Amino acid sequence: MSREKDAWALAQDVYDIRSFNKTIHNVNGKTYYVLDRIDNGVNALTLGTKQDYDNMKSGHPEKIKNATVVFRGSEPLSIPSRMGDYGGGKEGLDKIGGEILYDWLGTDYKYLINKRPFESDKSNAFKLSSDYVGKYLQGKFENCKFDMAGHSLAGSEVKFVLTNYPQLINKAYSFEGPNIYPCLSPEMQKVVRSGIFNDKLYDYMNLTDGLARLNRDEPSFGTQRIIFDPKATFGMKHADLAAYIKKNPLLSRLDSAFSQYGGLTMFDTYLKQLNPSLSYLMLSTFADHDLGRYQFDSKGNIRLLDGDFLSSKDLEQMRAYLAYSGMGEYSAPMLLIRGEILLNAASRCESRCEQIIKQLENLMRDVPEAANEAASEAKSYFNRLVGVGEFSELNTGHVETFHSELEIEPGRFYKQQDVKIAEDTISWMRKQTMAFVEDIRMLANQFLKLDEELARKMDLR
Numbered sequence: 415m416s417r418e419k420d421a422w423a424l425a426q427d428v429y430d431i432r433s434f435n436k437t438i439h440n441v442n443g444k445t446y447y448v449l450d451r452i453d454n455g456v457n458a459l460t461l462g463t464k465q466d467y468d469n470m471k472s473g474h475p476e477k478i479k480n481a482t483v484v485f486r487g488s489e490p491l492s493i494p495s496r497m498g499d500y501g502g503g504k505e506g507l508d509k510i511g512g513e514i515l516y517d518w519l520g521t522d523y524k525y526l527i528n529k530r531p532f533e534s535d536k537s538n539a540f541k542l543s544s545d546y547v548g549k550y551l552q553g554k555f556e557n558c559k560f561d562m563a564g565h566s567l568a569g570s571e572v573k574f575v576l577t578n579y580p581q582l583i584n585k586a587y588s589f590e591g592p593n594i595y596p597c598l599s600p601e602m603q604k605v606v607r608s609g610i611f612n613d614k615l616y617d618y619m620n621l622t623d624g625l626a627r628l629n630r631d632e633p634s635f636g637t638q639r640i641i642f643d644p645k646a647t648f649g650m651k652h653a654d655l656a657a658y659i660k661k662n663p664l665l666s667r668l669d670s671a672f673s674q675y676g677g678l679t680m681f682d683t684y685l686k687q688l689n690p691s692l693s694y695l696m697l698s699t700f701a702d703h704d705l706g707r708y709q710f711d712s713k714g715n716i717r718l719l720d721g722d723f724l725s726s727k728d729l730e731q732m733r734a735y736l737a738y739s740g741m742g743e744y745s746a747p748m749l750l751i752r753g754e755i756l757l758n759a760a761s762r763c764e765s766r767c768e769q770i771i772k773q774l775e776n777l778m779r780d781v782p783e784a785a786n787e788a789a790s791e792a793k794s795y796f797n798r799l800v801g802v803g804e805f806s807e808l809n810t811g812h813v814e815t816f817h818s819e820l821e822i823e824p825g826r827f828y829k830q831q832d833v834k835i836a837e838d839t840i841s842w843m844r845k846q847t848m849a850f851v852e853d854i855r856m857l858a859n860q861f862l863k864l865d866e867e868l869a870r871k872m873d874l875r
Contacts, residue, residue, distance in 0.1 A: 416714040417585065424446070427439055434486055455542045458486065460555075485568035529632075540574045561586070573586065573591060574598075580610070621719070630747065631740050646702065686740070778836050
């Protein structure tokens with residue numbers, strides 16, 4: 415089983431508060447034991463093997479060499495269904511209400527949406543996450559290095575921890591985590607743009623997930639991985655959104671509550687002013703924030719966006735959708751799509767040109783036989799006319815003479831040199847076409863960051 419699938423499964427597992435509170439976690443046929451837990455300002459579990467757990471219990475945490483830290487994202491907004499998870503009644507309501515306010519307003523809105531620097535405050539969820547790994551866990555497990563995983567807000571926390579303590583981290587997996595670049599210090603922004611974290615951070619996002627697109631108008635960092643989502647739709651318009659809002663119980667209630675201000679669809683202008691990466695499209699894509707939308711191949715690897723399975727029309731629609739939603743023109747996803755559009759164009763050009771060239775080759779290959787057949791048909795036709803009616807004076811000798819005069823070269827009814835020139839011309843056409851196609855592919859590959867020098871500048875691999 416791939417490491418990324420295990421990271422995905424753990425991120426999904428701990429999102430459920432009931433699962434988060436368990437001591438043992440079973441995912442993908444593996445058993446993880448809780449070595450440590452934090453549930454104060456940030457939710458995270460530190461997981462290890464049974465042997466790691468036994469070493470810790472016997473007073474030998476120094477024997478633990480590798481562990482996995484899984485952060486839990488923002489508290490889900492489904493208050494009625496989640497109250498029971500926090501004890502039910504007023505106590506449950508108060509607790510889940512507090513969690514939602516802290517996560518969504520005190521963290522997501524205050525920092526990620528407003529692009530407020532994390533270092534501007536003495537304490538916040540991001541600094542707590544960083545201190546938990548870099549100070550507390552490093553002190554408790556002095557010889558240990560960590561993998562990290564998190565979904566949504568937790569994915570953003572994973573990124574921030576990595577920027578502060580890269581020496582402690584093996585791999586970091588962020589699933590649908592908003593971009594934290596604008597919240598970093600200018601000095602750290604310069605560091606992450608160097609590409610130093612490309613081999614440690616894997617940043618997964620669904621292009622139709624409005625929350626994952628947050629701050630993608632800014633440079634991102636790490637290895638960007640755009641997932642394949644067969645349910646994703648890139649044609650959402652204002653008219654479609656209005657119908658979607660009416661069908662959604664929560665959104666329809668919010669729409670009614672704000673009807674005097676024009677309803678939810680009028681928020682677009684305000685959202686764009688607040689953060690260029692926000693738009694009305696975010697309101698319709700909360701379902702796309704679900705980790706259940708991920709798909710895997712037979713080896714357990716996450717399926718990524720592949721232009722080979724999309725038409726140029728599909729890719730252009732995706733590009734237009736993302737541009738409207740606030741995605742930066744030079745962001746990793748937009749570069750990926752432009753690269754895929756070029757690759758798609760190159761493939762279609764190659765296919766069509768090869769089809770035409772093969773037709774020309776077949777025509778040239780048929781020239782000798784076609785010329786001979788034409789000459790033979792002419793000879794046969796005139797032979798049938800010998801001695802008939804007004805052709806009574808025509809004899810077979812005349813026909814033979816005429817047939818001989820049709821020969822352009824001895825034994826040929828065509829010019830061999832002309833055929834050779836035509837064949838050479840077709841070969842030249844193929845060579846020039848393939849060179850043109852290769853130029854398109856090379857440009858596409860640059861967009862797709864197959865060029866490592868470009869990779870350090872464009873944050874897409």
